[in-house]
Amino acid sequence: MVTFLFTDVEGSTRRWEADADGMRVALAAHDEVLRGAIEAHGGWVFKHTGDGVCAAFALPRSGLDAAVAAQHLLNGLQPELWKQGWL
Numbered sequence: 001m002v003t004f005l006f007t008d009v010e011g012s013t014r015r016w017e018a019d020a021d022g023m024r025v026a027l028a029a030h031d032e033v034l035r036g037a038i039e040a041h042g043g044w045v046f047k048h049t050g051d052g053v054c055a056a057f058a059l060p061r062s063g064l065d066a067a068v069a070a071q072h073l074l075n076g077l078q079p080e081l082w083k084q085g086w087l
Contacts, residue, residue, distance in 0.1 A: 003063035005043065005055040007034060007070075012051040027051060029077055037070035 009015075009030065015023045031053070038045055038055045041062045047054040057063040 001058070001060070003057040003060045005038070005057065005063045005067055006052065008049070008052040030074065033073045033077070034070050037066045037073060041066035041069065 009027070012023070012027075015026075030051075031048070034053050034055075035045055038053070038057075041057065042059070043055045043057040043062060043066055045053050045055045055063070055066070057066065
């Protein structure tokens with residue numbers, strides 16, 4: 001069995017148009033958080049989609065745990081992203 005996780009940054013086109021430099025920084029932080037959460041839960045990123053990732057896991061629970069961990073970590077970035085006007 002293989003479990004897939006697909007992510008996407010909502011509104012990324014608008015954000016790229018409004019502030020490409022800021023989006024570059026935010027997306028780098030996003031990618032780092034996602035990759036870390038995915039790898040920490042035994043998954044692997046098999047594709048980047050520009051503003052998202054596609055990952056695979058051997059166990060469904062691992063994919064779920066990675067998604068929840070990534071969301072919590074991204075929420076932890078909110079104060080910094082607020083200062084930069086991203087939220």
